[in-house]
Amino acid sequence: MTQKKYFLPESEIPTHWYNIAADLPAPPPPPLHPGTQDPIGPEALAPLFPMELIKQEVSTERFVEIPKEVREVYRVWRPSPLIRATGLEKAIDTPARIYYKYEGVSPSGSHKPNTSVAQAYYNKQEGVQRIATETGAGQWGSSLAYACQMFGIESKVYMVKISYEQKPYRRSLMQVWGGSVVPSPSNDTNAGRAILEKDPNSNGSLGIAISEAVEDAAMREDTKYSLGSVLNHVLLHQTVIGLEAVKQMEMVGDYPDVVVGCAGGGSNAAGLMFPFLRDRLVSGSKTRFLAVEPASCPSLTKGEYRYDFGDTAGLTPLMKMYTLGHTFMPPGIHAGGLRYHAMAPLLCHLYSEGHIEARAYPQNPCFEAATLFAQTEGIVPAPESSHAIRGAIDEAIAARQDGASRVILFNLSGHGFLDLQAYDDYLAGNLVDDHYPEEKVREAMQDLPVIP
Ligand SMILES: *Cc1c(COP(=O)(O)O)cnc(C)c1O
Numbered sequence: 001m002t003q004k005k006y007f008l009p010e011s012e013i014p015t016h017w018y019n020i021a022a023d024l025p026a027p028p029p030p031p032l033h034p035g036t037q038d039p040i041g042p043e044a045l046a047p048l049f050p051m052e053l054i055k056q057e058v059s060t061e062r063f064v065e066i067p068k069e070v071r072e073v074y075r076v077w078r079p080s081p082l083i084r085a086t087g088l089e090k091a092i093d094t095p096a097r098i099y100y101k102y103e104g105v106s107p108s109g110s111h112k113p114n115t116s117v118a119q120a121y122y123n124k125q126e127g128v129q130r131i132a133t134e135t136g137a138g139q140w141g142s143s144l145a146y147a148c149q150m151f152g153i154e155s156k157v158y159m160v161k162i163s164y165e166q167k168p169y170r171r172s173l174m175q176v177w178g179g180s181v182v183p184s185p186s187n188d189t190n191a192g193r194a195i196l197e198k199d200p201n202s203n204g205s206l207g208i209a210i211s212e213a214v215e216d217a218a219m220r221e222d223t224k225y226s227l228g229s230v231l232n233h234v235l236l237h238q239t240v241i242g243l244e245a246v247k248q249m250e251m252v253g254d255y256p257d258v259v260v261g262c263a264g265g266g267s268n269a270a271g272l273m274f275p276f277l278r279d280r281l282v283s284g285s286k287t288r289f290l291a292v293e294p295a296s297c298p299s300l301t302k303g304e305y306r307y308d309f310g311d312t313a314g315l316t317p318l319m320k321m322y323t324l325g326h327t328f329m330p331p332g333i334h335a336g337g338l339r340y341h342a343m344a345p346l347l348c349h350l351y352s353e354g355h356i357e358a359r360a361y362p363q364n365p366c367f368e369a370a371t372l373f374a375q376t377e378g379i380v381p382a383p384e385s386s387h388a389i390r391g392a393i394d395e396a397i398a399a400r401q402d403g404a405s406r407v408i409l410f411n412l413s414g415h416g417f418l419d420l421q422a423y424d425d426y427l428a429g430n431l432v433d434d435h436y437p438e439e440k441v442r443e444a445m446q447d448l449p450v451i452p
Contacts, residue, residue, distance in 0.1 A: 110414030134209030138170025145179030207312020229265025238271025266344030296434035325444025
């Protein structure tokens, strides 16, 4: 009988995050000022982020120490388990060995507290009393509210109005953790009031909510802003996933041939991949890395590698990313966390250099994979994570077809207990298969800034 679950003792919680910037053959293209289009220095970010996070954003130090206060909070759910998917392997009759790292064991049910806790800590250290952020379906908002609660700071979350009304439970989570949540557009900011004046019934959007949170942080001395994905420091914090997985794979005595992650802004995929990708960059390992995205929002597989804004309103610095255009509004699929028009610049850089592959799937095959996973492994996956499962299953099917053994490792980024409506829709046959909205992307790409 093979061992099923690989636990590390608490003493093995990593002491440092891994910064892949130290091992890149060439540095990624720098962020540019939205007005002047010159490369920006760290000082441009100072009104929004605490200094320590800005330093991490531009750091090329290979290992960054995890503060002991952050490790203390990580102890609640870290090290997270690595599990061999023996039930799934049997169901698809594959010679492949499939492992998954399970991040749904955190208090908010996803990988996001790995960074929210670190971010709240550095803000607290620098005397910040309040953090403002935006959230769509609420995964990030709830993770941030939890982290702020742990360090005794206030959180203010601008939640996209349609989700605030239709998905009340993550809002409740935020409130339980002391967060103050308003539907966006709100009356609390100029950006929100301007939208409401034009359209009192606006459903809101992530772009509007970002504008509100950024304005809130910029206007108040005691408040900073916080982002849950995309930025270098977020990816850095998430490497705690991969660092643990490296040790757990050693315990198993296996090494992955392919590492799979779902990709919205790219943080959980990068978090699992980067510590293994280091072996590829430094010692030439042949491991493949596969990012899986939704067919309706396929930034890596269909986007162009260009400078674009990080938000819909065009307020952020310009970053070079695979993008569908910052004004592109992806269709309302259930995997809300994957509806981002672009992708983390670090992940894009590695993709453009051929170190990472990407694939896109519509939502029905993903829910089919997630349901099979729940039936064989027991855990009900988040709709976002179902993309990684689909990718892993297809790798295992390919292994069966070439009769080769293959070691597959994927990240199960969260559980789906607050997404059961999506499963209801799937089981009732009501899920529309989203397809690539080519026309809308072409329109949005017209709005990209022209960089000489
Ligand atoms: C937010 C979220 C994602 C997508 O974000 P990334 O930055 O791409 O990781 C994926 N899975 C879950 C469960 C999420 O909550």
